[in-house]
Amino acid sequence: MASTLPLSLSQPPPSQTTEPSLHQSLRPAIKALQPELVAWRRYLHQRPELAFKEQLTASFVAEKLREWGIPHQTGIAETGIVAILEGSRPGPVLGIRADMDALPIQEENQVPYRSSHDGVMHACGHDGHTTIALGTARYLSQHPDFAGTVKIIFQPAEEGPGGAKPMIQAGVLDNPKVDAIIGLHVWNVLPVGTVGVRSGPFMAAAEFFHCQVLGKGGHGAIPQQTIDAVLVASQIVTTLQTIVARNINPLDTAVISVGSFHGGTAKNIIADTASLSGTVRYFNPELADKLPQRIEEIIAGVCACHGAKYELNYQRMYPATINDPTMAELVRSVATTVIETELGVVPECQTMAAEDMSFFLQQVPGCYFFLGSANAELGLDFPHHHPRFDFDETVLGLGVEIFVRCLEKFFAQAQRS
Incomplete structure (x- = not known):
């Protein structure tokens, strides 16, 4: 008030x-x-x-x-x-x-x-x-x-x-x-x-992303009929960390942090969707295009490996x-x-x-x-x-x-x- x-x-x-x-x-x-x-x-x-x-x-x-x-x-x-x-x-x-x-x-x-x-x-x-x-x-x-x-x-x-x-x-x-x-x-x-x-x-520059992984749900005891969105999203989270470790010059500084992860509704149901959100930080303006491009490449690649689809929203907030x-x-x-x-x-x-x-x-x-x-x-x-x-x-x-x-x-x- x-x-x-x-x-x-x-x-x-x-x-x-x-x-x-x-x-x-x-x-x-x-x-x-x-x-x-x-x-x-x-x-x-x-x-x-x-x-x-x-x-x-x-x-x-x-x-x-x-x-x-x-x-x-x-x-x-x-x-x-x-x-x-x-x-x-x-x-x-x-x-x-x-x-x-x-x-x-x-x-x-x-x-x-x-x-x-x-x-x-x-x-x-x-x-x-x-x-x-x-x-x-x-x-x-x-x-x-x-x-x-x-x-x-x-x-x-x-x-x-x-x-x-x-x-x-x-x-x-x-x-x-x-x-x-x-x-x-x-x-x-x-x-x-x-x-x-x-x-x-x-x-640093501040940028944000939100990714929705679209899989195929089903019974937890019959995984062969499903595309596990939680599994796919989990692999995306871990693979995103390779960007800073292996795609960025060690003399540059960057951070990719996933701060939010949501998926599933019950312990015996394989989720058909999962979502993750995070932030990207860097100092070097030359990374402004490289980082979001590499993030989407990884998301697309991991989803393709599992037959999943995705929706990605990438937001640029403030430059360095x-x-x-x-x-x-x-x-x-x-x-x-x-x-x-x-x-x-x-x-x-x-x-x-x-x-x-x-x-x-x-x-x-x-x-x-x-x-x-x-x-x-x-x-x-x-x-x-x-x-x-x-x-x-x-x-x-x-x-x-x-x-x-x-x-x-x-x-x-x-x-x-």
Whole structure:
């Protein structure tokens, strides 16, 4: 049930941690913003919304932008928003992307700001992404002394079916044309006070398949009269694993995982149908055609061996997220000036998880990076998409600081070139 609570905010409780070493590198104006960042994030966390239904979130973002006098456009790809902040001097255009949607998960955290929407939860940190982008907008509206334009993209539906592509199709990278783009993901795989970034493939492509095997059912005691769909589907599952083992260059990385298998209705009946579904992940775009082709060849071959038929539905979701080398180096160099912990900047960070930030990076050079957000001492280290996911809110100010320093360095480099 949708929340009807007002948009006004009371003063938040203090952030979960106030470890001094994580605040040293924050400029005073961003340090002062931290309590508001926590309040905004907790407000959004209490009101999670699923893909393309982020009306409350979008209303909150738009209200803040209006309050600060920031020009913006709403209703892009249904609930998306684009804010434009012009500096005091002309220059290139840098995009910042933040996703806004939540997940269909029932929250199990017992905190004052837990989800008030049954069965919906910010279990991946998008409430933090929206907050960091808002904080960046707030800071820039008060400190416009930069040579360029910042376009902040508040995107719906990252968790699926994907809001980046329709926003691009709606023209968010034009008028003014975006020259480069950055984005971040709070990341509970890394401890708070770290940044993960790399040049090139950063997150994997995500594709899905569903196969229905069509056999011939019959009595379990008379198998010669049947075509056992469960047997055929089982052989498909095991044979699919040979693709990565024997058809892919060992120096490439790919995963084919069957996550769902259904067949049969009774212990003494040979099933006439069986179904299996799975996901395909890879970094190298050259595998985009090879993998689905080989998957179908194996399914067709195994079915032919047994006289079965099949129906295959293959869905391409997100391409690989590939960082531009120049922009990745810019983020890395900035992160080293902000992060002052022992682990610091984690190089060559990668994951087989996927992100539709990839569509933006196909259009303009950019960099997507991870901002470590786990704090095991406070129990804030449950994984993403877990019903007890939460993160150390110290990262909110850190995220704003990194974004601001990235744009300052980006514009300064453009002035020198």
